[in-house]
Amino acid sequence: MSFFQVLTIIIPSTLLTAAPLIFTSLGGVFSERSGVVNIGLEGLMWVGAFTGAVATLFLEHAGVGAASPWIAILIAAAAGGIFSLIHAVVSISFHADQTVSGVALNFLATGLTIYLVKMIYNGQGQTPYIANNIDKTTIPVLGHIPFIGPIFFQQVTYTSYIAILFAFICWYILFKTTFGLRLRAVGEHPEAADTLGISVIKLRYIGVMISGVLGGIGGAVYLVTITSNFNISTIAGQGFLALAAMIFGKWHPIGAMLGSLFFGFAQALSITSQQIPYLDRLPSVVLMIAPYVLTLIVLTGFVGKAEPPKADGVPYFKGQR
Amino acid sequence: MAYAIEMKHIRKAFPGIVANDNITLQVKEGEIHALFGENGAGKSTLMNILFGLYQPDEGEIYVHGEKVKITDPNDANRLGIGMVHQHFMLVDKFTVAENIILGKEPSHLGRLNMAKAVKIARDLSDKYGLDIDPLKKVEDISVGMQQRVEILKTLYRGSNILIFDEPTAVLTPIEIKELIQIMKRLVSEGKSIILITHKLKEIFEACDSVTVIRRGKVIDSMAIADTNPDDLANMMVGRKVNTQINNTAYEPKGKVLDIRDLTVLDSRRVKVVNHLSLSVHGGEILGIAGVDGNGQEELVEAIAGLRKASSGTIEINGQDMTNHKGRKITENGFGYIPEDRQKDGLVLDFTVGENLALQTYYRKPFASSGILHPKVFTQQAKQLIEEFDVRTPSERTLARSLSGGNQQKVIVAREVSRSPQLLVAAQPTRGLDIGAIEFIHGKLLEEKQMGKAVLLVSFELDEVLHLSDRIAVINEGRIIDIVNPKETNENELGLLMAGHKKEAHQA
Ligand SMILES: Nc1ncnc2c1ncn2[C@@H]1O[C@H](COP(=O)(O)OP(=O)(O)OP(=O)(O)O)[C@@H](O)[C@H]1O
Numbered sequence: 007m008s009f010f011q012v013l014t015i016i017i018p019s020t021l022l023t024a025a026p027l028i029f030t031s032l033g034g035v036f037s038e039r040s041g042v043v044n045i046g047l048e049g050l051m052w053v054g055a056f057t058g059a060v061a062t063l064f065l066e067h068a069g070v071g072a073a074s075p076w077i078a079i080l081i082a083a084a085a086g087g088i089f090s091l092i093h094a095v096v097s098i099s100f101h102a103d104q105t106v107s108g109v110a111l112n113f114l115a116t117g118l119t120i121y122l123v124k125m126i127y128n129g130q131g132q133t134p135y136i137a138n139n140i141d142k143t144t145i146p147v148l149g150h151i152p153f154i155g156p157i158f159f160q161q162v163t164y165t166s167y168i169a170i171l172f173a174f175i176c177w178y179i180l181f182k183t184t185f186g187l188r189l190r191a192v193g194e195h196p197e198a199a200d201t202l203g204i205s206v207i208k209l210r211y212i213g214v215m216i217s218g219v220l221g222g223i224g225g226a227v228y229l230v231t232i233t234s235n236f237n238i239s240t241i242a243g244q245g246f247l248a249l250a251a252m253i254f255g256k257w258h259p260i261g262a263m264l265g266s267l268f269f270g271f272a273q274a275l276s277i278t279s280q281q282i283p284y285l286d287r288l289p290s291v292v293l294m295i296a297p298y299v300l301t302l303i304v305l306t307g308f309v310g311k312a313e314p315p316k317a318d319g320v321p322y323f324k325g326q327r
Numbered sequence: 328m329a330y331a332i333e334m335k336h337i338r339k340a341f342p343g344i345v346a347n348d349n350i351t352l353q354v355k356e357g358e359i360h361a362l363f364g365e366n367g368a369g370k371s372t373l374m375n376i377l378f379g380l381y382q383p384d385e386g387e388i389y390v391h392g393e394k395v396k397i398t399d400p401n402d403a404n405r406l407g408i409g410m411v412h413q414h415f416m417l418v419d420k421f422t423v424a425e426n427i428i429l430g431k432e433p434s435h436l437g438r439l440n441m442a443k444a445v446k447i448a449r450d451l452s453d454k455y456g457l458d459i460d461p462l463k464k465v466e467d468i469s470v471g472m473q474q475r476v477e478i479l480k481t482l483y484r485g486s487n488i489l490i491f492d493e494p495t496a497v498l499t500p501i502e503i504k505e506l507i508q509i510m511k512r513l514v515s516e517g518k519s520i521i522l523i524t525h526k527l528k529e530i531f532e533a534c535d536s537v538t539v540i541r542r543g544k545v546i547d548s549m550a551i552a553d554t555n556p557d558d559l560a561n562m563m564v565g566r567k568v569n570t571q572i573n574n575t576a577y578e579p580k581g582k583v584l585d586i587r588d589l590t591v592l593d594s595r596r597v598k599v600v601n602h603l604s605l606s607v608h609g610g611e612i613l614g615i616a617g618v619d620g621n622g623q624e625e626l627v628e629a630i631a632g633l634r635k636a637s638s639g640t641i642e643i644n645g646q647d648m649t650n651h652k653g654r655k656i657t658e659n660g661f662g663y664i665p666e667d668r669q670k671d672g673l674v675l676d677f678t679v680g681e682n683l684a685l686q687t688y689y690r691k692p693f694a695s696s697g698i699l700h701p702k703v704f705t706q707q708a709k710q711l712i713e714e715f716d717v718r719t720p721s722e723r724t725l726a727r728s729l730s731g732g733n734q735q736k737v738i739v740a741r742e743v744s745r746s747p748q749l750l751v752a753a754q755p756t757r758g759l760d761i762g763a764i765e766f767i768h769g770k771l772l773e774e775k776q777m778g779k780a781v782l783l784v785s786f787e788l789d790e791v792l793h794l795s796d797r798i799a800v801i802n803e804g805r806i807i808d809i810v811n812p813k814e815t816n817e818n819e820l821g822l823l824m825a826g827h828k829k830e831a832h833q834a
């Protein structure tokens with residue numbers, strides 16, 4: 007097998023697995039840039055995946071057909087946004103410890119989604135498989151460019167490109183708009199923002215809710231492009247990988263995207279290893295833990311000093327000096 | 328005469344303390360009005376009320392004769408009130424221009440117009456003669472420039488009433504002169520200014536009238552022409568203060584601190600302390616005079632073990648302490664009053680009592696077998712609070728909620744009470760009121776008389792001249808001369824500090 011062929015296997019697979027991570031880690035960037043630590047990304051992905059499955063199934067049943075997963079993603083975005091409100095209220099309005107609140111969000115998501123699955127599907131532990139997932143296709147025109155086409159634009163889903171596009175949109179919003187400047191100010195020095203008449207509370211709510219929306223999208227995309235049904239092991243740590251990608255990317259949207267692509271690559275290695283010379287001789291266990299080991303190594307050794315926004319994780323009390 | 332600001336019968340209580348008790352303040356249009364009072368008297372609180380950060384429990388506020396309610400800084404901005412805070416309100420990671428326009432950004436459909444922001448910053452800076460670099464990040468500029476950015480922020484918002492909360496505490500003498508010029512220019516353009524400062528010299532140089540407050544109450548208010556420095560000082564403290572320092576006899580003993588050929592790099596790896604040698608004896612106060620940024624900060628941090636020495640040795644009490652751990656150095660008889668009290672001196676979210684025991688908590692009688700004894704903490708805290716006159720509701724109050732000056736007193740109490748062989752005091756009286764300064768000067772002299780060595784770093788030339796037995800002048804990381812304070816004056820020191828060694832001697 008030529009190196010070219012290896013690339014045509016690994017790169018599309020990387021793009022596929024990276025997409026949910028990109029969405030979710032971008033969500034993390036918004037929340038933490040506003041000063042609210044969000045380790046509830048995992049829970050938000052659970053909610054997104056669950057909603058994605060149930061909504062797709064419902065829409066299919068209603069005869070919507072191929073558009074079902076796309077509409078389901080939008081519904082999941084709304085669900086994630088609403089679910090993240092819990093984190094916002096608890097940690098912003100009630101000044102609770104943000105890490106604890108995030109952990110609680112994760113537990114709540116796990117329990118709630120599995121409970122609802124059992125309730126909706128007569129006690130079963132998982133949802134049925136959706137019939138209309140978002141399939142791998144060849145992108146028109148681009149897919150036929152020699153060399154580049156087969157590597158980057160064949161056997162791919164549109165969601166990957168939307169995710170990458172989102173990264174650039176998020177960068178634009180954070181660094182080129184008034185809203186972005188204020189959001190970052192609130193995450194760096196809330197007292198200063200307050201003295202300038204910027205509402206710390208409002209911007210932090212918005213930051214957290216954007217993370218909810220993007221986390222919901224991330225979970226749903228994972229479901230409709232990769233797993234096709236929802237059960238207790240569907241998400242299994244994807245949200246934490248997204249969190250790691252965000253830190254890896256130093257709280258920068260483009261960085262988070264690159265981090266997500268890297269972790270996507272690590273996962274792609276283990277998924278496609280059977281088709282790749284040399285790798286297929288490694289025990290499968292090694293490849294399965296590879297993404298996590300790579301994550302650890304990268305986060306401890308190679309990122310350099312990852313400096314979070316200054317007020318990240320610090321509740322804001324008005325009138326405290 | 329019209330008043331720009333009238334605050335009438337303002338009352339504000341915090342848990343355990345009434346910070347403002349029936350305060351009335353009247354500021355005329357076009358004047359610089361000084362607010363003068365001890366540490367913890369309630370000056371910042373009153374100004375935070377005027378700026379909408381705190382809500383008063385009682386009282387009324389009039390702006391240009393009209394009764395107003397100021398519930399948040401937005402209201403204050405709308406009424407043309409701007410504030411330069413005691414602890415700067417700047418986003419370190421943002422550029423100067425971004426900080427200036429934040430909250431009132433030039434934009435089109437939500438898109439920031441940074442080119443315009445930079446132009447706004449430049450134009451304002453030109454108009455008011457406030458030198459800044461709009462594209463630099465705030466974390467990379469000097470304290471003086473940060474302050475100019477704060478002023479520009481308020482001017483950009485069109486403020487015509489400016490509040491300066493202790494703006495000069497962190498400035499060098501030259502920067503202070505510039506600031507006073509700036510304030511005078513602003514007033515000549517019709518703006519009104521409230522200035523909080525502890526320095527009488529500044530009040531008499533810059534202000535038109537003054538209101539004195541003590542323990543939350545107004546003592547008096549008058550035109551500057553009708554008073555004099557001594558009266559004002561006595562009025563503020565409520566007793567006679569001695570602003571003249573009388574140094575005691577100089578009987579030096581053996582070397583306590585011996586620095587040889589020390590080189591220290593700063594964070595950009597520039598040699599800021601450059602093959603410096605210096606020694607301090609028991610029974611003497613050695614003052615270091617120098618322009619800010621000539622290596623004094625790094626020198627002190629190297630002695631304290633907070634910054635690595637890249638070559639050379641530091642001996643304390645005859646033992647090599649170069650690059651040792653903080654605690655080891657401390658236990659070898661070292662006391663340290665750091666320049667940045669909030670960063671290096673206190674744990675702001677610990678209580679006053681805990682902060683007072685930070686150097687000793689792990690030892691008997693504060694702890695045994697790893698278990699702390701809170702009673703001992705309380706006992707020691709009560710005694711130190713009393714002895715050092717720390718104004719705090721109790722020893723259980725968080726250090727964060729103390730006034731700036733009282734935070735400083737907590738550090739001084741902790742370090743001086745251990746009576747270390749070597750005491751390094753960096754800007755020990757920064758932000759303190761006259762009474763507290765007198766007290767701390769007394770403590771430093773006491774230590775010296777007990778045969779301890781004191782290294783004093785200060786930008787207050789007065790302080791250095793009157794307290795020191797010898798003055799070492801630092802310039803570009805070297806000691807360029809050591810002079811006898813009795814045989815020198817501010818002018819000669821100024822020349823030396825600027826690096827003019829020869830000329831100074833001939834003069
Ligand atoms: N947010 C707060 N919570 C609790 N106590 C406070 C708070 N703000 C101020 N205080 C208390 O109110 C009193 C007045 O404080 P304030 O900061 O107004 O003093 P100040 O006159 O500005 O002193 P300094 O010259 O030292 O800055 C102090 O005893 C302080 O401890």
Ligand SMILES: [Mg+2]
Nearest residue numbers: 371413730731
């Ligand atoms: Mg104050």
